[in-house]
Amino acid sequence: MEVKETYNGTIREVTLGVGDKAVVVGGETALSFYTFEGVMPRKPVIAFDVYDEEPADWPAPVVEPYKDVLGDPVKWALKCQNEYGADMICLQLVSTNPTGTNRGAEEAAQTVKAVADAIDIPMIVYGTANVEKDTEVLAKAAEAAQGKNVLMGPIEEDNYKTIAAAALGFQQAGATHSPIDVNMAKQLNILATQLGLNADRIIIDPTTGALGYGLEYVYSVMERLRLAALTQNDSMTQMPIINTIGKEVWKAKEVKVSTEEEPAWGDAETRGIIWEAMTAIALLMAGSDILVMRHPKAVELTRDFMALMA
Amino acid sequence: MALTGIDIFKLLPKTNCQECGVPTCLAFAMKLAAGQAELSSCPHLSDDAKAALGEASAPPIRLVTMGSGDDAFKAGGELVMFRHDKTFFNPCGYALLIDDTSGASEIDGKLKQVNESHFVRVEQDLKADMVAVKCSSGKPETFVEIIEKVKAATSLPLILMSDNPEVIHAGMAVNGEAPLIYGANKDNYEKMADLAKTHKTALAVISDNGIDGLNDLVPKIEALGVKDLVLDPGYRNPKETLQSLVYMRRGALVKKIKAFGYPTIAFPVEETSDEMMETLLAGLYTCKYGSIIVVGNLKPQYALPLYVLRQNIYTDPQRPMQVKQGIYPIGTPNENSPVLVTTNFSLTYFIVTGEVEGSRVPAWMLIQDVEGLSVMTAWAAGKFVPEKIAPFIKGSGIEEKVKHRKLVIPGYLSQMSGELDDELEGWKVEVGPREAADLPAFLKAWSA
Amino acid sequence: MSKIIASAAIRGAHKIAKRAEESLNNAIQQKGEAQEVGFPDTAYFMPIALALLGVKVKTLGDFVPVLEKAKSMLPPEPAEHVWLPYLGNTLDAGIATILFEEIIEAVKYITGPNPVDGIWLGATDDVILRMQGIKLVDGSMPGFAACVGAMPTNAEAVKLANELRERNILVFMFGETNGKSMAEQLAEEGVQMGWDSYLVPYGKDITAASYALGFAARSAMTFGGIAPGGLKEAHDILLYNKNRVFAFVLALGEVDDEKYATAAGAINYGFPVIADTDIPQILPTGICSYEHVVSNVTHDKMVETAIEVRGVKIKITKINVPVPYGPAFEGERIRKEQMFVEFGGQKSTAFEYLRMRDLDDVENGKIELIGPDIDKMPEGSAQPLGIVIDVAGRKMQQDFEPVLERQVHHMINGAEGAWHMGQRDMNWLRISKSAKDKGFNVKHFGEILLAKLIDDFPAIVDKVQVTLYTDEKAMADLMEEARQAFIHRDERVAGLTDESVDTFYSCTLCQSFAPNHVCIISPQRLGLCGAYNWLDAKAAFEINPAGANQPITKGDTIDERLGQWTGVNEVVVQKSNQSVQNISAYSIMIDPETSCGCFECIVAILPVANGVMIVNREHSGMTPTGMKFSTLAGSVGGGAQTPGFLGVGRQYITSEKFISAEGGFKRIVWMPKELKDSLESQLKKRGESIGIPDFFDKIADETVGTTEDEVLAFMQKVGHPALEMESILEFSV
Numbered sequence A: 001m002e003v004k005e006t007y008n009g010t011i012r013e014v015t016l017g018v019g020d021k022a023v024v025v026g027g028e029t030a031l032s033f034y035t036f037e038g039v040m041p042r043k044p045v046i047a048f049d050v051y052d053e054e055p056a057d058w059p060a061p062v063v064e065p066y067k068d069v070l071g072d073p074v075k076w077a078l079k080c081q082n083e084y085g086a087d088m089i090c091l092q093l094v095s096t097n098p099t100g101t102n103r104g105a106e107e108a109a110q111t112v113k114a115v116a117d118a119i120d121i122p123m124i125v126y127g128t129a130n131v132e133k134d135t136e137v138l139a140k141a142a143e144a145a146q147g148k149n150v151l152m153g154p155i156e157e158d159n160y161k162t163i164a165a166a167a168l169g170f171q172q173a174g175a176t177h178s179p180i181d182v183n184m185a186k187q188l189n190i191l192a193t194q195l196g197l198n199a200d201r202i203i204i205d206p207t208t209g210a211l212g213y214g215l216e217y218v219y220s221v222m223e224r225l226r227l228a229a230l231t232q233n234d235s236m237t238q239m240p241i242i243n244t245i246g247k248e249v250w251k252a253k254e255v256k257v258s259t260e261e262e263p264a265w266g267d268a269e270t271r272g273i274i275w276e277a278m279t280a281i282a283l284l285m286a287g288s289d290i291l292v293m294r295h296p297k298a299v300e301l302t303r304d305f306m307a308l309m310a
Numbered sequence B: 001m002a003l004t005g006i007d008i009f010k011l012l013p014k015t016n017c018q019e020c021g022v023p024t025c026l027a028f029a030m031k032l033a034a035g036q037a038e039l040s041s042c043p044h045l046s047d048d049a050k051a052a053l054g055e056a057s058a059p060p061i062r063l064v065t066m067g068s069g070d071d072a073f074k075a076g077g078e079l080v081m082f083r084h085d086k087t088f089f090n091p092c093g094y095a096l097l098i099d100d101t102s103g104a105s106e107i108d109g110k111l112k113q114v115n116e117s118h119f120v121r122v123e124q125d126l127k128a129d130m131v132a133v134k135c136s137s138g139k140p141e142t143f144v145e146i147i148e149k150v151k152a153a154t155s156l157p158l159i160l161m162s163d164n165p166e167v168i169h170a171g172m173a174v175n176g177e178a179p180l181i182y183g184a185n186k187d188n189y190e191k192m193a194d195l196a197k198t199h200k201t202a203l204a205v206i207s208d209n210g211i212d213g214l215n216d217l218v219p220k221i222e223a224l225g226v227k228d229l230v231l232d233p234g235y236r237n238p239k240e241t242l243q244s245l246v247y248m249r250r251g252a253l254v255k256k257i258k259a260f261g262y263p264t265i266a267f268p269v270e271e272t273s274d275e276m277m278e279t280l281l282a283g284l285y286t287c288k289y290g291s292i293i294v295v296g297n298l299k300p301q302y303a304l305p306l307y308v309l310r311q312n313i314y315t316d317p318q319r320p321m322q323v324k325q326g327i328y329p330i331g332t333p334n335e336n337s338p339v340l341v342t343t344n345f346s347l348t349y350f351i352v353t354g355e356v357e358g359s360r361v362p363a364w365m366l367i368q369d370v371e372g373l374s375v376m377t378a379w380a381a382g383k384f385v386p387e388k389i390a391p392f393i394k395g396s397g398i399e400e401k402v403k404h405r406k407l408v409i410p411g412y413l414s415q416m417s418g419e420l421d422d423e424l425e426g427w428k429v430e431v432g433p434r435e436a437a438d439l440p441a442f443l444k445a446w447s448a
Numbered sequence C: 001m002s003k004i005i006a007s008a009a010i011r012g013a014h015k016i017a018k019r020a021e022e023s024l025n026n027a028i029q030q031k032g033e034a035q036e037v038g039f040p041d042t043a044y045f046m047p048i049a050l051a052l053l054g055v056k057v058k059t060l061g062d063f064v065p066v067l068e069k070a071k072s073m074l075p076p077e078p079a080e081h082v083w084l085p086y087l088g089n090t091l092d093a094g095i096a097t098i099l100f101e102e103i104i105e106a107v108k109y110i111t112g113p114n115p116v117d118g119i120w121l122g123a124t125d126d127v128i129l130r131m132q133g134i135k136l137v138d139g140s141m142p143g144f145a146a147c148v149g150a151m152p153t154n155a156e157a158v159k160l161a162n163e164l165r166e167r168n169i170l171v172f173m174f175g176e177t178n179g180k181s182m183a184e185q186l187a188e189e190g191v192q193m194g195w196d197s198y199l200v201p202y203g204k205d206i207t208a209a210s211y212a213l214g215f216a217a218r219s220a221m222t223f224g225g226i227a228p229g230g231l232k233e234a235h236d237i238l239l240y241n242k243n244r245v246f247a248f249v250l251a252l253g254e255v256d257d258e259k260y261a262t263a264a265g266a267i268n269y270g271f272p273v274i275a276d277t278d279i280p281q282i283l284p285t286g287i288c289s290y291e292h293v294v295s296n297v298t299h300d301k302m303v304e305t306a307i308e309v310r311g312v313k314i315k316i317t318k319i320n321v322p323v324p325y326g327p328a329f330e331g332e333r334i335r336k337e338q339m340f341v342e343f344g345g346q347k348s349t350a351f352e353y354l355r356m357r358d359l360d361d362v363e364n365g366k367i368e369l370i371g372p373d374i375d376k377m378p379e380g381s382a383q384p385l386g387i388v389i390d391v392a393g394r395k396m397q398q399d400f401e402p403v404l405e406r407q408v409h410h411m412i413n414g415a416e417g418a419w420h421m422g423q424r425d426m427n428w429l430r431i432s433k434s435a436k437d438k439g440f441n442v443k444h445f446g447e448i449l450l451a452k453l454i455d456d457f458p459a460i461v462d463k464v465q466v467t468l469y470t471d472e473k474a475m476a477d478l479m480e481e482a483r484q485a486f487i488h489r490d491e492r493v494a495g496l497t498d499e500s501v502d503t504f505y506s507c508t509l510c511q512s513f514a515p516n517h518v519c520i521i522s523p524q525r526l527g528l529c530g531a532y533n534w535l536d537a538k539a540a541f542e543i544n545p546a547g548a549n550q551p552i553t554k555g556d557t558i559d560e561r562l563g564q565w566t567g568v569n570e571v572v573v574q575k576s577n578q579s580v581q582n583i584s585a586y587s588i589m590i591d592p593e594t595s596c597g598c599f600e601c602i603v604a605i606l607p608v609a610n611g612v613m614i615v616n617r618e619h620s621g622m623t624p625t626g627m628k629f630s631t632l633a634g635s636v637g638g639g640a641q642t643p644g645f646l647g648v649g650r651q652y653i654t655s656e657k658f659i660s661a662e663g664g665f666k667r668i669v670w671m672p673k674e675l676k677d678s679l680e681s682q683l684k685k686r687g688e689s690i691g692i693p694d695f696f697d698k699i700a701d702e703t704v705g706t707t708e709d710e711v712l713a714f715m716q717k718v719g720h721p722a723l724e725m726e727s728i729l730e731f732s733v
């Protein structure tokens, strides 16, 4: 009875960070957690969201664990590293958003440097997906994080040249971000590699949708990317995948509404935790290699889940 | 390969008599090919055609119905390994486990969960599908007593769980519906098969060594004449359960192994004692090929995310979820609040209203029915164009709700602003931002 | 290679070799071989030695083998009359020269004079290199100009610097002419210099050229990901510069031997030399992308020549119009009351015409208005307007003219207060009163077209020149030329057959929602959405080679009648993710093309009528298949092969290849009236060409009936040819 699938492709391995705490992601030779028909050499990693300014719209359950460090990205990152055992930090440069605080690139770069110097785990640096502003901000950030081998993103079709060049110049890795579309993801990877960024310095950010908010789209796009990578050996889809889950989940109505406002939905904190962890496991099954998350308990659950599956 | 519509058409009478309820034989053939019609609807089929079509249209995974009426639950009938290949057709069901040795208050609590974990989202009912009653007491009377209690509280179909045919026999006596017997193993299968046949119920087949055991046992039970089976590979750890579920689905669809052509059942409740983890494992089997998923808790904070996951995974990728056309007040808008229009694609709706809510600027959202397409696709398909938007706005009743006459359209549709201006008399069209994320800033700066 | 240049360069190389040897020996004497050398804050040691020889120079002693190696590359000084010019010799001399120059500059850091002095910046550190390199890679800084020597006057120096800076070109300055360097000229005029102002004074000595070339070498190592090592890597580094770093040398003033030698070094990088003096030219291309040395260029033409020779692309970041510009204004209407002036739209003569010209015939950026401007036009009037756009580009093709010309519509509509409709000589434009008040005039149409064409189509457009005519007499000839061109284009499109080309194109744009769908676009069958014909796809591929349109080599013919080719099938298998094996370009019954869902029309067989019907998306009524468009779309779409059904673009209906396997056009038995009317002239023409002039009248529509029986009765009445054809249902090869 032959029910095993054979695969002929492998996901590339990408190293992020430096020293003992550097992480490697990727390397799968079968669909994620299909260890019965291929190798999954390592578990996906979890990065903690750290904002470079006090977040304005986080609901109570995710403010609570960080309430002593919000507004101080260095302390915040250290707390994630030391208390919650984060594999990585995802520093989100939200303060640079032109429709918000609109901080300049220099100032953002200082934060990047301060956080990078303070922690010893690898770092992800994310802009606000504002095509023009990110161009400036991430170029400076790349400089500020020199020698740290960070992952920078999002690299979009409209600014890939500058950001990929910055990644190249300062030897950082890049997260190519496309709008939930297999071919556009591929195309952006082709463009970035043509510019000179090595394929093993690229992580795919397929655009994450939270549970109930487009999860099914990213889920299917990731499955399609993985199948192309593994069964068709399509080189431009063989990059590991990152999902920025926390940011999407914690703005969903179902996690924002408090227990009092909607008693029929049950305890708000548990609901939020499950919402985040559920999004995480669905995307893990679809092929995620780096999960960016927020609530420590959701992270813990996701880790327990991976332990059960390994 | 499945037959194409034309292949089927060639076997039909070609009289266009319309007795099947569609205007032509060709149209009927296309429906059959898409699995949207029953062969039996055409009364004029020749025997040869019936044989040829019956064989070809037999589904690779049997569709098994449990219960009846509004609460009937259908499992199986799947055609693809990945939802992007077509769609997952029949949403998996969640069954809450009730043990007959539990105390009365615990049982009451669970029954309350079954009835209270009921939500409406995007016009779909999200709810539990079955209740599993497990006989741990070993006593038929206790079992019967609990079944009666459950039946008094809910009309959902039941799963009766015991490996003792006598216990099941007792249970069936009080259960009029056609539920699921759980189940047949290699020692009791003959008796269980008898019970299933007598009571016309579905029967779960329980392996003690994964898919190999099923491959052994299923043909034996089929031979006894039971048609509606549900398969349990028997493991109680997620790693091996996942492996079995994947192999069974692939076995049935790709490798055409008949023994695996049935819906499956999984037991997160027996794989962990942690409520949170149990919910996540239920999520895992929702994604990966579970048909009936048995859990020990359905408190709303767990049930809601689980049900929404199912809703997501079982959405037809080519027929997106839709919300109803109409005016949606966000916050408490007044006569000077901004008016925004967009399509009824559920994702568009959720993302746009989410950002509007986040902006804390009260606003009126006008959601137009465009058959669930996104803004750009609807525009390209001619469904979200000035000639269609203008009458919708005029007829929506928004003119009674606001004093101003300014309409914000999605940024990607800037090219039609002028035309809409012309069509929509008395209104001034404003082009909103292209990305929903920029809405808060836009709304904060907006004035009537 | 010119003998004079070769001789001079080799002579210069020898002179610089001598200087290098003396200064190195002298330094070693003073400080010893163990003395550390290095440029500040860099991980690239001596970048030229590292890049070209793979040597990591850390001490003075490490320089000794570098010097020897460079000396060994020196060709002998040519004797005046017997020596034959040889490019390789000169290039070797150039390489040797820049290695020597690097030694000289490095030694200065130890024994003085300090290269960092006053205005002079000396070596570039790694952080600056990277920040500047990013701009080179992303194209925001198109390239750099190495200015050697000085301009005749300070004012001209400032002008040159500004011309370069305006184009975001980085200006490196070194060397002198008659004791003056360009950087000193700028300093005397009070011009602020530094990396932020794009003006980089490296050093007065010609040897400071090594900083610029070291910069280029390092940027290849950093951004090209090339680890230095042996010869191959050296070659790769030079090649990277040739292909990716758009730099050139401006030789100002008299060119002495040392300058020739240094220029020879730059040519190795593929950087051409533009000189203002009358030195011998080297025009045939080889090492450089284009010409090596262009001489006797007047000062005011220098920048433009350099840009052209080197193929530097300048991005236009801001469109020079007095009104806001952006996609938000695209849909804006200008009503009669708001309009100041209009052109065309049957009210006056107007046309727009984009034509390809030779590079030499287009003056990039030139916008000319022939006739009165807006201020001479009466309010509310209709005026004549001819828009002639001349485009040149090394990759431009005549076939792209219509593709680019069609962009005029959306380009002009992007400006607030400007409005455009139609095309060719049936266009219609308006300028609003408020735009006029803000200063918008006719010439601004040119500004927009110029900027957008260069910016949006850098792959095919190098130069653009726009001429606007508001004088009806002046434009008469061009209008005639344009009309001839339009006829010619139509004939070209009509004459394009599937047999006449060996490349088709695939389109996978719709895979975002139909994961396995691929359109095969051939000259006689356009994409089913109707938006992409073969020329569009071809141009789209040139513009974006990594995009959704990819060329397909047809390969061997498998079945001519069905339209199956090996190459097409291979691509279909691959791009459909193995879900579709064979595709017939011309058949609806056997291996028909898949449909994504965007089709303009659906073709479906009517078995009883023995033909096909065609329904367009806009038609919401019942069709003779017993299915409405929406039902049909549901069963046809999604990227699956559905024999008997086909999604098509309207223009395919009258193509000779329209389901030609099954007998083609003659099979059409029913269409909605609206579709039939909109295609009336084409349908009639096609009917004539197949010898059934009244075929148009034999096609039933909903006024005849919406059931197959009614259609059949009609067909029998009119004698429809499909009745005589072989059974469509049983069609086989």
Ligand code: SF4
Residues within 6 Å of the ligand: B012, B013, B014, B015, B016, B017, B018, B019, B020, B021, B022, B023, B024, B025, B028, B041, B042, B043, B044, B045
């Ligand atoms: S009932 Fe049968 S014969 Fe009649 S139209 Fe339907 S398919 Fe054709």
Ligand code: SF4
Residues within 6 Å of the ligand: C507, C508, C509, C510, C511, C517, C518, C519, C526, C527, C528, C529, C530, C531, C532, C596, C598, C599
């Ligand atoms: S329908 Fe049009 S856009 Fe879609 S794949 Fe075909 S040609 Fe491309």
